[in-house]
Amino acid sequence: MPHFFAHLPRLCCYLPVLLGVGLATTGCSRRHFFQPDARVGPGSAQALPPTADSVLATAGRQYNKHSGVYYWFWGRHYRKVWAAPVTAPVLRLATAAPGGLKPGKPGGGFQSISMTLEGRQEREYALRALDKDPSKTLPKVLRPTFLLNAVRDATSAAMPYGALTVPPLAQAAGVPHTRPRLVYVRPDETGLGEMSERFRGKLALLEEKYEEVASATPDLAGVTNFVGGETVLKKVYFHPAYYFDQPAFLRARLLDMLIGDWDRHERQWDWATFPENNGLVRFQPIPKDRDQVYFRFDDGLVPWLASRRFIAPQFHTFREHYGYLPGLVYQAEFIDQRALAQLTRADFQRMATDLQRRLPDSLIERATHRLPHAVFALEGVRIGNYLKARRQALPQAADAYYLELAREPNLGGSAFAERFVVNRYPDSTTVRVFSSTRHVPTTSDSLRFRRTYFTAETHTLTLDGLGGDDIFEVNTIGGGRAIRLQLYGGEGNNQLLPQGSARRLKLYPREVSKLTAASRQQEPYLSRRRHTPVEHK
Known part of the structure; x- marks a missing residue:
């Protein structure tokens, strides 16, 4: 679920308003925020009979218990869906999959309640509760405040049953997919090991993972x-x-x-x-x-403000x-x-x-x-x-x-030596990347990448060698305003071999002292900034 207040630095100028709204509409953190049991209707207050096959339950009716003023500030989201009674089969580990299921390792991050279940022939299944608990996304000092209520309440922006609609669409589109099933976990369930308590009385999705067996x-x-x-x-x-x-x-x-x-x-x-x-x-x-x-x-x-493109545009509403x-x-x-x-x-x-x-x-x-x-x-x-x-x-x-x-593509090499051959024209830039043939087991040449970028589409092009002794051959042909080119040598002894104009061209080596003599001769084109190798977010 979205980390609603994970973007506090960008929200700093709006905090006085948000604090006032939060205190007025949510109050202090509620100890008993979540529904105690998903079951509703006749008999829901009693113990679930051992022979029960299905129940009438809600994904999270706590989200739909507020005033119109509250909804005006915080949004109606999918609150009615979370509170809608649905029929769900009771999870029976012995029959939920061929050969039964047994508990595996806990999963989930800061918000999800999930775990792995193990079936026969080493098949694995994922069990994920529909409701979330994003309390760990906040620092401990903020968890007793209204912010925790707000972060938890933002869960209602998700469609809890949306994943059930995806398999037919993915199948037709030619995209591999899982096949989730809706289940209810008994309030006295003990077969989930250390995760039993966290799943009790909840609606969840059960789906088989892709296995390391081709036949599956x-x-x-x-x-x-x-x-x-x-x-x-x-x-x-x-x-x-x-x-x-x-x-x-x-x-x-x-x-x-x-x-x-x-x-x-x-x-x-x-x-x-x-x-x-x-x-x-x-x-x-x-x-x-x-x-x-x-x-x-x-x-x-409040969520409308938070989802503005200059704050947190990733909280993108489906319409x-x-x-x-x-x-x-x-x-x-x-x-x-x-x-x-x-x-x-x-x-x-x-x-x-x-x-x-x-x-x-x-x-x-x-x-x-x-x-x-x-x-x-x-x-x-x-x-x-x-x-x-x-x-x-x-x-x-x-x-x-x-x-x-x-607009600003970033092309990476590998830990081995590569040769980047770049031809820059006023209207386009063509990049070819060659790898050392001893590292690529093919019988053809070592060309591993080729693409032309157009000036009308691309503002800045970044090439990152990452590792090895990389060579950057940059040939600028003709005048005009070529695409800005940024070269990162990474580890190793890297060479820049330019021909023609070096305008809008910079090489950022990890350490200038590691450049070979051929690159040092081009020092007018070099920046002495250190470069940290590309890391994923």
């Missing part, structure tokens, strides 16, 4: 392993033999945009590993944690139009720059058009009908209509997305 994932035939986002980044930037499946990542990211899933940073992905006959290794993306689809945040005074697109893709900036680096404007348009064709009205309606009946009655038609409108506008949104990424 027929949509990823040939996969040999599954790794997390941080592991993939380390591999890609350590060795040039590893690379992202960029068309597959673009397909997944356009689906993210369609459903308004703004929280897609690098830790929100798993990656399927595919070794190839030429010795290269391809990583195909698998989105996970669909907590933020159909997000609705800016319908109250029939895409709105401020840089805010929608803000969280994924780091991984987007690196996993979409080779794709052109035409590639973005072709993919958007293909997704339009794959997602007809009938499919969208089938997806929204996966919402529980009471929830569909509240939001199903609206969400479906918004999805249809966003599908129609997807090519325009994809073009804006491309232009946002093309």
Whole structure:
């Protein structure tokens, strides 16, 4: 869930107003904030019978117990959905999966309540409570204050059942996906180990993870392993033999945009590993944690202010139009720059058009009908209509997305030596990256990257060698105002070999003393600032 007050530095000039509103509408931190048990209706105050198969429950009715004044300040969000009674099957570990489930390791970050469950043949399942507890996002000194109430209350901006609608859309779009199921955890559950107490009496989503067994994932035939986002980044930037499946990542990211899933940073992905006959290794993306689809945040005074583009634009509200697109893709900036680096404007348009064709009205309606009946009655038609409108506008949104990424691209090398060959023209700049053939097991040449950037689209281009003894050959041809070029040598002895004008060209080595003689001769073009190697956010 959003860290509503994680952006206090940018909110400092608004704090007096926010403090006044907060104290007037939320008061001090409430000790008993969450509903004690998700069950509602007849018998909900009694012990759950051992034979009960299903219950009537709410995801979080505490969010819908406020006055109209409170909602005017803090927003109505999805409060009625959180309080809507839905029918959910009772989680039975012995029968929830073939061979039963047993507790694994706890999961989750500062907000989620989640854990891993283990099935037979080493299959793993994720269990995630619908409700969140973001108290750890605040410093301890602030937790007794109204700020904790506000941060907790912001959970109501999420659509708790939105993840249930994603599988049909992802399947049709050609994006790997999980298949979450809604379950209720008994108030006397003991089979979840140390996490039993935290899950008792809650609605949760149960889904099978992608396994390290190819037969368990027929949509990823040939996969040999599954790794997390941080592991993939380390591999890609350590060795040039590893690379992202960029068309597959673009397909997944356009689906993210369609459903308004703004929280897609690098830790929100798993990656399927595919070794190839030429010795290269391809990583195909698998989105996970669909907590933020159909997000609705800016319908109250305070969240409207917080989500302004100059404060926290990533808190992006889902509606029939895409709105401020840089805010929608803000969280994924780091991984987007690196996993979409080779794709052109035409590639973005072709993919958007293909997704339009794959997602007809009938499919969208089938997806929204996966919402529980009471929830569909509240939001199903609206969400479906918004999805249809966003599908129609997807090519325009994809073009804006491309232009946002093309404005200041950052291209990274690897820990091994590379040769960056750059040809700068008044209207464009072409970059080729060659790797040492001893590090790339191919029978062809060592070219591993090629792309032309256009002056009309790109303001600043950054090339980062990261490691090894890198060579930057920069040939500036003709006059005019070429794209600004920033070169980072990183570790190793790096050479800058320029030809032609050196205007709008800078090299930022890690240490100037490590430059070879060829680079030292170009000291008029060098900055003596130290450079820290690129790190993910």
